[in-house]
Amino acid sequence: MAAARRRAAVGLGLAGGLCLLLGVCLLLAGPAIVKEQVVKNVRIDPSSISFGMWKDIPVPFYLSVHLFEVLNPTEVLDGAKPILRQRGPYVYREFRYKTNITFHDNDTVSYLEYRKLFFRPDLSNGTEDEYIVMPNILMLGASVMMENLPNFVKLLLSGALAGLKQEAFMNRTVGDILWGYDDPLLDTINMIVPGLIPFKGKFGMFVGFNNSNTGLFTVYTGMKNISRVHMVDSWNGLKKVNYWRSTGCNMINGTAGEMWPPFMSPTSLEFYSPDACRSMTLVYEQSGEFKGVPTYRFVAPKTLFANGTDYPPNEGFCPCRQSGIQNVSTCRLNAPMFISHPHFYNADPSLVNAVEGLNPSKEHHALFLDVHPMTGIPMNCSIRLQLNQYLKQVSGIIQTGKITPVVLPLLWFAESGYIEGSVLNQFYTNLVLIPSILDYLQYIFLGLSVPLIISAAVLVMMSQEKCSLFWSSNKKNSDSKKANQASSARKLPPVKVLREARL
Numbered sequence: 306m307a308a309a310r311r312r313a314a315v316g317l318g319l320a321g322g323l324c325l326l327l328g329v330c331l332l333l334a335g336p337a338i339v340k341e342q343v344v345k346n347v348r349i350d351p352s353s354i355s356f357g358m359w360k361d362i363p364v365p366f367y368l369s370v371h372l373f374e375v376l377n378p379t380e381v382l383d384g385a386k387p388i389l390r391q392r393g394p395y396v397y398r399e400f401r402y403k404t405n406i407t408f409h410d411n412d413t414v415s416y417l418e419y420r421k422l423f424f425r426p427d428l429s430n431g432t433e434d435e436y437i438v439m440p441n442i443l444m445l446g447a448s449v450m451m452e453n454l455p456n457f458v459k460l461l462l463s464g465a466l467a468g469l470k471q472e473a474f475m476n477r478t479v480g481d482i483l484w485g486y487d488d489p490l491l492d493t494i495n496m497i498v499p500g501l502i503p504f505k506g507k508f509g510m511f512v513g514f515n516n517s518n519t520g521l522f523t524v525y526t527g528m529k530n531i532s533r534v535h536m537v538d539s540w541n542g543l544k545k546v547n548y549w550r551s552t553g554c555n556m557i558n559g560t561a562g563e564m565w566p567p568f569m570s571p572t573s574l575e576f577y578s579p580d581a582c583r584s585m586t587l588v589y590e591q592s593g594e595f596k597g598v599p600t601y602r603f604v605a606p607k608t609l610f611a612n613g614t615d616y617p618p619n620e621g622f623c624p625c626r627q628s629g630i631q632n633v634s635t636c637r638l639n640a641p642m643f644i645s646h647p648h649f650y651n652a653d654p655s656l657v658n659a660v661e662g663l664n665p666s667k668e669h670h671a672l673f674l675d676v677h678p679m680t681g682i683p684m685n686c687s688i689r690l691q692l693n694q695y696l697k698q699v700s701g702i703i704q705t706g707k708i709t710p711v712v713l714p715l716l717w718f719a720e721s722g723y724i725e726g727s728v729l730n731q732f733y734t735n736l737v738l739i740p741s742i743l744d745y746l747q748y749i750f751l752g753l754s755v756p757l758i759i760s761a762a763v764l765v766m767m768s769q770e771k772c773s774l775f776w777s778s779n780k781k782n783s784d785s786k787k788a789n790q791a792s793s794a795r796k797l798p799p800v801k802v803l804r805e806a807r808l
Contacts, residue, residue, distance in 0.1 A: 327746075339679075339740040340568075346735065347567050347680050348527035348534050349414055354735060355682065358728065359564065360406065366399040366722035368422060370483065371647070373662070373714045374437045378474035382706030387713055389662035392437055395479055396428040399720065405521075412529045413538045417518040418561075433480035440694060440713060441475045443508050446640045447494050448699040450501060458497065459701030465493045466704050473704050485509030502638060510692065510716060519579045522561050531567065535560040535681070537577050548582050548636040551621025558584040565681035574603050574676070581644060581690070582636035583622070585609065587674060595684040596729060598737055600675040607651050610644070627653035630693060630712060641695035646670055647717035648691070659711050670717075680736055684724050691717035 346354040357363070371393040381387050400423075403416040424433055444466060451459055471490055485507030494502055506512075520541045527534025537557050540546075545555045559565075559575025571589040578585055587603035594600060611628040613620030622631055629652020630643040649656040650665035657663050675685040697710040724732060 339743060342740070343567050343680055343736065344527075344531045347564070347682070348531060349524070350526065350528060354731065355564070355680070358682075360403050362401040362563070362722075363728050364722045364724050366401065366720060367425075367428070368397040368399050368718060368720055369394040370397070370716055370718045371395075372437055372439065372479065372482065372716045375439060375474060375713075376662075378438055381708060382473055384707040384709050386709070387660045387711060389660055389714065391662070392479075393430055394428075395431060395433065395483070396425045397422040398425050399722075408526070409523075412526055412533070413523050414526050415521060415523040417521055419516065419518045420514075422515045431479065433483075434478055436476050436478055437482065438474055438476050439482060439715065440696060441471060441473055442510070442694060442715065443488060443490055443494075443502075444471050444704065445473060445696050446642075446694060447490075447501065448702045448705050449641045449695060449697060450639055451498065451702075452699050454498070456701045459699065462494070462497055463702045463704060465497065466490070466702070469493065471704065473706060473708070481509065483509055483511045484515065485512035502640075504638075519561075524561060527566070534566050535564045536566065537561055540577060540579065546582065546636075549621045550623065553618060554583065554621030556584060559586075564683070565676060567679060567681045569601060569676065569678040569681055571601055571678070574674070581631075582633060583631075587672075590673075593675065595675050595723070596725075596733075598677055598684050598729075598733060599679075600684050601678045603674045603676065605646070605651070605672050610646070610652070626695075626712065627656055629653050629656055643693040643695065643712055645691045645693060646672070647689050647719075648714070656712060660713065663714070677732075677736070679740070682724075682732070686723070687719050687721040689717065689719040691715075 349359060350356060371391050372395070373389045374392050375381065376388040376390055377385060400421045401418060403418050406414060406416045408414045426432060447462070448459075451462060469490055477486065486509060487506075488508050491502060491505070491508055522540055523538045525533040525536050525538060537560060538544075540557055543557065545552070545557055547555060549555050557577045559577055562576035562578060565574055571592065573586055573588045575584055575586050577583075586606070586609070588606045590602045590604045592599070592601055608616040608619070610631045611619055612625035613623045614625070615628045619625070619631075624632055626632070626643070629649055630645040633642050633644050634640055645652055645656075646665070647670035648663045648665035650667065650670040652665075657665060670689060672689045673687060674683055676683050692715045693712045694715055695710070696708050696713050697705070698708045699705045
């Protein structure tokens with residue numbers, strides 16, 4: 306029985322020791338194994354898991370556009386407050402893919418990323434053929450741009466506008482407004498003021514956006530330094546842009562906005578946006594999950610579009626107006642255009658109060674990025690921005706009437722996408738599930754080692770106690786036997802006495 310207990314104790318002890326060894330090994334080596342796998346699979350390398358995702362983005366992206374219809378154009382020309390009605394959304398499926406991928410010796414890769422858009426009537430609230438009354442963006446923009454020119458030039462333009470039957474507000478289809486229409490006014494303006502609007506062809510809010518690229522990006526691959534992966538080295542050969550008035554505002558910071566370096570901290574992230582002509586910084590808001598994948602949510606701080614008075618680092622983006630809108634005229638042919646959050650969310654209340662029909666809310670109008678912090682890959686995102694035009698009466702151009710100066714919302718859009726299907730499953734298995742299993746196993750092994758080792762120790766102690774009792778019992782019997790023999794010896798008469806008695 307004791308031998309069986311000793312054998313059991315040895316077996317439990319070996320099992321406990323093995324579990325302890327495996328647990329300690331996983332505790333010490335597990336994080337290194339996971340890190341190695343993450344580094345191997347997120348760098349820009351044809352052999353990595355994320356390379357295909359980076360090259361031809363499989364995530365279904367959608368561009369949702371909302372247009373603002375002006376309900377009282379006649380009254381606005383007389384100085385009344387514009388009354389707006391949001392139309393849409395008009396939804397487009399967006400496909401992105403990279404071409405001209407060229408790897409360089411300095412740990413960078415260059416590429417052009419193209420986007421193609423296809424209208425999805427089944428997801429839209431309206432068609433591209435329906436008409437909407439909006440400001441005559443080209444005419445009113447040119448008017449403000451010519452405000453400081455001599456009066457005879459403005460009168461010449463006003464006469465040309467009358468001859469072309471151009472008015473301050475137009476009634477055009479959604480397709481025309483977004484993707485362009487032929488406008489003889491374009492040639493007329495360039496004839497009167499050569500180079501004022503230096504482009505030809507159709508005019509539209511998103512003309513040149515479809516079937517186009519975002520410029521030549523050169524980013525780090527992370528092969529030599531994983532902390533630099535996806536970080537922009539240059540854009541169109543530039544280390545910084547020259548649109549703005551300060552070095553800080555002209556800096557090209559962060560990534561191209563698709564992925565970020567792994568092992569992120571809950572602080573902030575940066576990316577360069579060619580559409581906004583600037584780098585943007587988002588700040589950490591909260592931790593969460595997206596379909597079982599842990600995420601950090603990053604959002605736009607209130608200072609993103611603040612003016613230079615409220616936030617001095619933004620002084621370089623001026624001339625500024627109220628906080629909450631950014632003047633992008635310097636990168637938009639000097640047209641009086643501004644970007645903001647939709648419905649002037651997080652903007653100066655005076656902007657919202659200058660028009661009717663806006664209802665800003667965080668739920669519908671705040672932009673966000675949900676990023677897996679271990680890999681730096683976005684799981685779910687929605688980038689929401691609004692385009693606005695500054696309108697006013699311009700003396701000498703009678704078509705501008707008595708318009709009260711106003712920053713008028715034209716449209717807002719959201720580029721949204723999230724990982725799903727087989728891509729999500731592969732991502733979850735390789736970069737979430739397996740690391741989690743390794744993490745749990747180390748604690749399971751350590752947890753098992755404790756009762757196994759304790760059980761082995763108890764059995765050893767029980768075996769030793771049994772042996773001790775057996776030895777004590779034998780010793781006691783031996784001592785008792787000796788005592789009995791001694792007692793018997795004392796009871797026998799001496800031989801001499803017995804002999805004398807016989808005599």
